Amino acid sequence: MSDWELLELTQQETTQLDAPYLIFNGDIDDESFSKTGRGIVDWCPDRVAGQMRLPGGTLDIGVPYLSVAEAVEKGVRSFVIGITPIGGQMPVHWYPVVVEAIEAGIDIVSGLHSRLTDIPEFVEAASRSGARLIDIRVPPRGIPVGSGEKRSGKRVLMVGTDCAVGKKYSALALTRALTGLGINATFRATGQTGIMIAGNGIAVDAVVADFISGAAELLSPANDDDHWDVIEGQGSLFNPGYAAVSLGLMHGSQPDALVICHEATLTQILGWPEYSIPSLDECMETNLRMARLTNPDVRIAGLSINTSKLAENKRGQYLDDLSKEMGLPCSDPMIDGALAIAESIRDI
Amino acid sequence: MSDWELLELTQQETTQLDAPYLIFNGDIDDESFSKTGRGIVDWCPDRVAGQMRLPGGTLDIGVPYLSVAEAVEKGVRSFVIGITPIGGQMPVHWYPVVVEAIEAGIDIVSGLHSRLTDIPEFVEAASRSGARLIDIRVPPRGIPVGSGEKRSGKRVLMVGTDCAVGKKYSALALTRALTGLGINATFRATGQTGIMIAGNGIAVDAVVADFISGAAELLSPANDDDHWDVIEGQGSLFNPGYAAVSLGLMHGSQPDALVICHEATLTQILGWPEYSIPSLDECMETNLRMARLTNPDVRIAGLSINTSKLAENKRGQYLDDLSKEMGLPCSDPMIDGALAIAESIRDI
Known part of the structure; x- marks a missing residue:
């Protein structure tokens, strides 16, 4: 299945994310990378169930730390990559925990330059569990040419x-x-x-x-x-x-x-x-x-x-x-x- | 190999087509579809070696009719789809002659909505002969953000x-x-x-x-x-x-x-x-x-x-x-x- 077909199956007109989120901060130790995660916590605390970091990571965005198992218990629907590593690629040592989340049926949400759907381990796990791999940088399919028609509101x-x-x-x-x-x-x-x-x-x-x-x-x-x-x-x-x-x-x-x-x-x-x-x-x-x-x-x-x-x-x-x-x-x-x-x- | 990888291998900064062309008019019998082919003949006759149509086709853009074998003899480098069928898809009964051209090492050039690189027969033939499948609607990869820097000329x-x-x-x-x-x-x-x-x-x-x-x-x-x-x-x-x-x-x-x-x-x-x-x-x-x-x-x-x-x-x-x-x-x-x-x- 190509990226595009996968997207066609998993996305509607606009990109839609299911809450609550588990915000993943990897093993980042530079506070300046925490803007996205903090923004989410500041502006939509109701959508956030917790955060996760890997050994070596020091970011703390002020919500409970959860393992994947605890996230499942709390009803977490999306594992949101809250930081952007230098170069915009996902480091390989992050893969196991992402696969664990996918296998638990949790959608993965990423704004990284490298696409989730280009990583075979993720695609395979998602095809088994039904979790979605949502690359926010990839727009949904089927966007029409603008009609210019006046609409209400x-x-x-x-x-x-x-x-x-x-x-x-x-x-x-x-x-x-x-x-x-x-x-x-x-x-x-x-x-x-x-x-x-x-x-x-x-x-x-x-x-x-x-x-x-x-x-x-x-x-x-x-x-x-x-x-x-x-x-x-x-x-x-x-x-x-x-x-x-x-x-x-x-x-x-x-x-x-x-x-x-x-x-x-x-x-x-x-x-x-x-x-x-x-x-x-x-x-x-x-x-x-x-x-x-x-x-x-x-x-x-x-x-x-x-x-x-x-x-x-x-x-x-x-x-x-x-x-x-x-x-x-x-x-x-x-x-x-x-x-x-x-x-x-x-x-x- | 995905579309994107194929493009990366086959295209440079701008889309580049090799002349001379064989312009293919399929089995189209409506003169109003001949605009592209005629435009090419009018504006760059030096790039055109001939035209080809299938049984049932009636278009004539005023250059010699060539078979694939004759095109090879004339040094044709590109088989250019000169018409757009209704719906923008390539009819399946056009495939054999396109494959014949690919196998002869001639690049295929298409502006159709459906992509050449989505047709497995074409991709397979091209991987054998080295001919390029050029979807003109697909821009080359690696286009940068505009620099705004003044340039000469x-x-x-x-x-x-x-x-x-x-x-x-x-x-x-x-x-x-x-x-x-x-x-x-x-x-x-x-x-x-x-x-x-x-x-x-x-x-x-x-x-x-x-x-x-x-x-x-x-x-x-x-x-x-x-x-x-x-x-x-x-x-x-x-x-x-x-x-x-x-x-x-x-x-x-x-x-x-x-x-x-x-x-x-x-x-x-x-x-x-x-x-x-x-x-x-x-x-x-x-x-x-x-x-x-x-x-x-x-x-x-x-x-x-x-x-x-x-x-x-x-x-x-x-x-x-x-x-x-x-x-x-x-x-x-x-x-x-x-x-x-x-x-x-x-x-x-």
């Missing part, structure tokens, strides 16, 4: 002056703030960690070019008129490598509102030193122009700014000044949450 | 008010016109028929989203300072399904010049009836805005208009009026060629 999309400026975090904080205001809202994941947190989604950057806007349509399907999908952005229209992903995601999302995400001190596109970060005005104007194709009424709901590199006593003033200058709510979701932006969305 | 990209408005034809006509002016110019193919004509290229719409601009960079590599790459466009920034492809292709192409391609009578996006064709002004402005990211000096070289649906006695006036209104050369490449646009490019 409302959508807000995170867009950025660059990649890696806090779009996922902003979307999660905004979803929390909207829910806090009593608004029905769902976080929609477009990248690996987001998918693990949400339990479903599509890694849109791995979708074939012709189908990006179609993938975005699947991600935020028709919904109640007063429901908001809060869509994790990807890339940036100003990134010479990844702008295509951003545009397809935007067109398929048909956003009613955009949140501009930015890192306060950034001047150059990360990894493309010849490219400057656009001004916030240019960023807003270009994003609005391109988004109007599929939603002529799109507007900017606010700016979500990562101010972590500003001096602590300057952040408040920076955000206040920016808010006045732009006439829009501006907040740092790590500090203030996203209440002001949520309130601006409520009024749309 | 000049580039002109076809962009459109919609898909299917004549971008390939415009690029071919412009390449011919530039060459006629003594300018070094190369047609760069981004779609199936274009790749068969050029003998190389990448089907950019089949590339994974993250790598579209990188694919475009491979397609038009660094060149002599006075050399022009004439790049076949794909999609349109105004098409809600395919705009992402267009943007990635644009960013990777770093065009010095754009040619706006349009069908004179079109009012709605083909296949998306709720979407209007943009005005030519809006089309130019949006394309320039987005292209400036990777080439701030980009300009519009002219408009290439398909006037075939206008009354014959109105076409000249239409083009003259448009040219005056826009202050740019406007021509129909089917009627006038692309000399005026080529002259405008010479002056850049």
Whole structure:
């Protein structure tokens, strides 16, 4: 059975993960690799039953340690690889415990570059137990070309002056703030960690070019008129490598509102030193122009700014000044949450 | 051996086809399916040794009929499927002659939806003879993320008010016109028929989203300072399904010049009836805005208009009026060629 056939049997329209999770940290001893696992524990503690590490590993993401046998007892459905080793390949000495989990009928969930379905031991064990091998980087099959048809419900999309400026975090904080205001809202994941947190989604950057806007349509399907999908952005229209992903995601999302995400001190596109970060005005104007194709009424709901590199006593003033200058709510979701932006969305 | 491994062994950076071709028309009896074969004969007769049809087939693209044995004698290197049967699958009764060609060491070149490498008879025969199975829709492996780095040489990209408005034809006509002016110019193919004509290229719409601009960079590599790459466009920034492809292709192409391609009578996006064709002004402005990211000096070289649906006695006036209104050369490449646009490019 080829990878593709296996996927066809095991995946629906979007990638779907079953909770609760056992988060696997391998034998990693560098705290900086724990971001994914910690993100899952922070944003969806209800989906997490425990963690596991191998001898030599030191990460502790603050949930109970479980063996595979204990995980089975607790009803664990997914063994989630919570860290990315250097090079993105799974080390061979991790295989035995992964096989043990597969044999116990637990799905394996991985965002590694190397595919679970390329490892014969895993495929064989899965064919016996019925557990799924879910490579989050591999998009589901059967994604259509975007239809462009208007659908019910409302959508807000995170867009950025660059990649890696806090779009996922902003979307999660905004979803929390909207829910806090009593608004029905769902976080929609477009990248690996987001998918693990949400339990479903599509890694849109791995979708074939012709189908990006179609993938975005699947991600935020028709919904109640007063429901908001809060869509994790990807890339940036100003990134010479990844702008295509951003545009397809935007067109398929048909956003009613955009949140501009930015890192306060950034001047150059990360990894493309010849490219400057656009001004916030240019960023807003270009994003609005391109988004109007599929939603002529799109507007900017606010700016979500990562101010972590500003001096602590300057952040408040920076955000206040920016808010006045732009006439829009501006907040740092790590500090203030996203209440002001949520309130601006409520009024749309 | 999986498809991917096979591709890794058989393809380089761009898809490369060896000439001369034997163009295969199967048992098709509907003239409207002969466009690809005719395009190849029209635009690159030097690459074509002959054609082949099966009993029941009636297509004649005006080159000698050859059997596989005769093709071998003539030094044919590629057996090119020149037609697309309904549904895009290869009929089983075509298999024997394809296997015969493979066994004779001739590469098979296909743009069908079904993959050559999924047909075990073909894979087995190819493993014996060393012939390549080239699925043009499958992009080569190892395409990098776009670097955005400026490279030498000049580039002109076809962009459109919609898909299917004549971008390939415009690029071919412009390449011919530039060459006629003594300018070094190369047609760069981004779609199936274009790749068969050029003998190389990448089907950019089949590339994974993250790598579209990188694919475009491979397609038009660094060149002599006075050399022009004439790049076949794909999609349109105004098409809600395919705009992402267009943007990635644009960013990777770093065009010095754009040619706006349009069908004179079109009012709605083909296949998306709720979407209007943009005005030519809006089309130019949006394309320039987005292209400036990777080439701030980009300009519009002219408009290439398909006037075939206008009354014959109105076409000249239409083009003259448009040219005056826009202050740019406007021509129909089917009627006038692309000399005026080529002259405008010479002056850049």
